[in-house]
Amino acid sequence: MRAEIIAVGSELLLGQITNTNATFISARLAEIGIDVYYHTVVGDNPDRLKKAIGIAQKRADLIVFSGGLGPTKDDLTKETIAVILETYLENNVDALNSIEDYFLRANRIMTENNKKQALILADSFVLKNHHGMAPGMALEKNGLQYILLPGPPHELEPMFEKEAIPYLLGALGKQEVIVSRVLKFYGVGEAELEDRVQGILLRQSNPTVAPLSSQDAVILRLTAKANSTDEAVKMIAPVEKEIRNLVDEFIFGTDDDTLSSKAAELLKKSQLTIAAAESLTAGLFLSELASEPGISSSLKGGVVVYNEEVKVEQLGIPQSLLDEYGVISSECAEALAVKVKQKFGSDIGIGLTGAAGPSPHDGKPVGTVWIGIALQNGEVSTFKLDLSGNRNTNRRRASQYALYYLIKELK
DSSP, X not given: OEEEEEEEOHHHHTTSSOOHHHHHHHHHHHHTTOEEEEEEEEOSOHHHHHHHHHHHHHHOSEEEEESOOSSSTTOOHHHHHHHHTTOOEEEOHHHHHHHHHHHHHTTOOOOGGGGGGXXXXXXXXXXXXXXXXXXXXXXXXXXXXXXXXXXXXXXXXXXXXXXIHHHHHHHTTOOOEEEEEEEEEOSSOHHHHHHHTHHHHHTOOSSEEEEEEOSSOEEEEEEEEESSHHHHHHHHHHHHHHHHHHHGGGEEXXXXXXXXXXXXXXXXHHTOOEXXXXXXXXXXXXXXXXXXXXXXXXXXXXXXXXXXXXXHHHHOOOHHHHHHHXXXXXXXXXXXXXXXXXXXXXXXXXXXXXXXXXXXXXXXXXXXXXXXXXXXXXXXXXXXXXXOXXXXXXXXXXXXXXXXXXXXXXX
């Protein structure tokens, strides 16, 4: 089966958002043996969308659409497809009930245009939306398969995994179960990771091993096809073990884990409390931790000590230490971690200091960062980073690295 992905949305053409949906869909289709030959992006214009569909119909067996299923006038994907396929839209009662229930729970007035999201192509197979309002749909017409998905990735990805993939396997006449296991890495680049597991990548067949990169992690997705879930899990296990033997020091989590969720999990499991003193990150580290449910049992508090005077006044950092070593130093990061731990009476203290940019600070180049971690047993570790991004990228990466080093210490 040859596939083409058509992403609909003028915001994609204007560069306002990145088309991550196409990357995700391509990777998942490849895992079930469907080759994607073309990616097309078209704006919210029915005439141009018709032309794009006409071209795709001549060169693909499967056309997957993302976007254009919402309530506004420029959401015209299903309406345009209905015209091309000479069919009509009909109301889906389950989808409409779900939309109405959402507005009732949110205590909001439901405007008439929201009912538009419950319309589906006649005779299509409904792909349920468990994370939003507009359902997706699948339809076979004149020997071609059409899959329509919502645009927001948090809606599209679970819908494609749980609804569209099983539909396509049925259309292909495949009865296999597909199971994926995701290993997440930090502190290592995608190229270095791929080089370290090159032998595994070269001989992969089933399970497959796919290296991926995201903003917050490098990923290896292990995917097995089998006659049952248990069989697929057993096939993945030895491959995962081999990978861990090679690069376990960089693995911080699996599947849905994030750096913040894993750090929070380990803190709660260990029944440890934490506080942070942040200079260049100005609260980003604490904000990441605070996003995790139940963290109140572990997170005591923290301070933003952005300049030298506040470091001295609020935390009691000796002025002599700053004069001798500077504010961007291992000694300063260590002192921040120790003092904030004492101030809040926590088990662990974190200190972050550095030069975010765009100009050097305290004689240190842009991207120089020191992270201090004071543990409950009195030990203190410091870590130096040499980052190369812009100001806010450096600040965000510093907070992510602090979470990563915290995870390593807790483990």
